Amino acid sequence: MLKKSSISVKVILTKGALKFASPLSFSALGADAVYTSNDSFSLDEDNISLHLSLSRWADLILIAPASADFIAKCANGISDELALTTVLAFNKYSDVIVAPAMNSMMYENPLTSKNIEDLKNLGASFVDSEVGALADLSVGKGRLADEEKIFEKVMYMLEEKKLFLGKKFLITAGATREYIDPVRFITNGSSGTMGFSLARAAKMLGGKVYLVKGHTTARLPFVDAIFEVDTTEDLLKETRKLFSEIDILIMAAAPVDFKPKVEATHKIKKQKELLLSLKAAPDVLKSLYNNKKNQIIVGFALETEDLIKNAKEKMNHKHMDIVVANKNSNIGKENGSVTIIDKYGKSIIIENKSKDEIAQEILLFLKNFMEKEVRDGKK
Ligand code: CTP
Numbered sequence: 001m002l003k004k005s006s007i008s009v010k011v012i013l014t015k016g017a018l019k020f021a022s023p024l025s026f027s028a029l030g031a032d033a034v035y036t037s038n039d040s041f042s043l044d045e046d047n048i049s050l051h052l053s054l055s056r057w058a059d060l061i062l063i064a065p066a067s068a069d070f071i072a073k074c075a076n077g078i079s080d081e082l083a084l085t086t087v088l089a090f091n092k093y094s095d096v097i098v099a100p101a102m103n104s105m106m107y108e109n110p111l112t113s114k115n116i117e118d119l120k121n122l123g124a125s126f127v128d129s130e131v132g133a134l135a136d137l138s139v140g141k142g143r144l145a146d147e148e149k150i151f152e153k154v155m156y157m158l159e160e161k162k163l164f165l166g167k168k169f170l171i172t173a174g175a176t177r178e179y180i181d182p183v184r185f186i187t188n189g190s191s192g193t194m195g196f197s198l199a200r201a202a203k204m205l206g207g208k209v210y211l212v213k214g215h216t217t218a219r220l221p222f223v224d225a226i227f228e229v230d231t232t233e234d235l236l237k238e239t240r241k242l243f244s245e246i247d248i249l250i251m252a253a254a255p256v257d258f259k260p261k262v263e264a265t266h267k268i269k270k271q272k273e274l275l276l277s278l279k280a281a282p283d284v285l286k287s288l289y290n291n292k293k294n295q296i297i298v299g300f301a302l303e304t305e306d307l308i309k310n311a312k313e314k315m316n317h318k319h320m321d322i323v324v325a326n327k328n329s330n331i332g333k334e335n336g337s338v339t340i341i342d343k344y345g346k347s348i349i350i351e352n353k354s355k356d357e358i359a360q361e362i363l364l365f366l367k368n369f370m371e372k373e374v375r376d377g378k379k
Contacts, residue, residue: 001151003030007158010054011035012083016067037081051085059161061090062154064127065101065144068112074098075115093222094123094203097157099150101129104140121219123200127153157204163367164207168246171199171223172239172253174214176232178281181264186278188254189331192216194300195252197359199223202250205363210246212238214253232256232281239284243291248366250298257281285318294379298322298366302331308339315343322369324362340365344372 010033011026023034044053079085132143173195177185199221209223232255258278299320301311311325330336341347373379
């Protein structure tokens with residue numbers, strides 16, 4: 001099916017795969033090249049190790065059928081055969097599709113679930129196994145997904161990868177801290193999940209992603225570069241440094257707005273009452289405005305009341321192009337509802353979706369916004 005769609009396909013058979021199919025079958029189906037683990041130490045015509053040249057050549061790697069063993073090895077960086085060294089050297093998990101196939105007991109084993117979760121966190125996409133008759137004649141989840149479905153996923157991802165091709169994103173995520181003394185600080189409960197989902201989605205859609213992260217508890221995404229910051233001032237400095245290089249800024253970070261007027265140099269001793277005097281920490285978006293050229297700015301508005309009205313006002317006075325209005329009831333929850341609004345007044349409501357799904361919706365909205373600006377001659 002891939003060959004019929006004029007896609008170049010190179011096949012690597014694992015030792016296990018060789019027990020089911022021969023290299024000749026794939027050559028006969030029109031594969032551009034077929035390799036096995038016997039080729040592990042071969043060089044290509046330019047004298048480059050095969051796993052390196054294959055990983056540079058591919059736009060996308062499809063692992064199908066992916067056994068529990070292969071998934072476990074991939075998730076742990078084990079590379080004891082050509083297919084694994086190639087995935088490890090490829091290093092762009094947002095361009096890896098995994099279609100698992102195994103016995104349902106192995107599928108449901110918590111170790112397999114953890115390995116799948118780890119690969120997802122690195123950005124890999126899965127075409128989920130289906131429920132049906134398995135090799136041991138039992139019925140359960142673990143059957144390789146329908147080949148049409150796998151094919152569609154490949155085609156969709158090859159298409160998707162073009163959406164933000166050549167675009168550089170700067171995404172901020174997580175909470176900052178403002179110190180009262182060397183061991184105590186003011187912060188907020190941001191986990192970084194939304195920013196990380198956006199970073200993963202932006203990578204998946206072909207963008208180059210720089211991530212500036214404050215304090216987070218969510219699993220790190222796989223992106224082009226990560227910069228760690230502590231205070232709101234640090235966040236401003238790091239963001240400002242990168243701002244001139246990028247096309248799109250997504251401010252998903254939750255910077256602390258206040259800092260103690262004086263930061264004690266020693267740990268403050270216990271006392272009956274302590275009054276803290278706070279002053280404003282820098283506002284990152286407002287401060288960046290002077291450096292703005294063609295960058296598109298997507299910001300968030302976290303509100304407890306008058307969500308839409310306040311979000312629109314925030315968009316205007318913080319010079320955002322798009323605002324994602326977020327209720328505080330979304331914080332810390334797995335699913336959430338948001339309203340996305342652009343500066344021309346277009347808006348969409350996203351109800352009860354996962355953070356990954358919300359991230360994708362935000363980026364599709366952004367893509368439409370960018371296309372409209374080009375159409376209207378604004379960019
Ligand atoms: N933001 C920022 N600098 C700050 C605080 C927030 O750049 N010091 C950004 C956030 O990353 C977000 C947007 O501004 O994209 C709005 O953040 P929000 O917390 O909703 O608003 P605040 O500006 O803090 O305003 P308020 O607390 O008064 O609602």
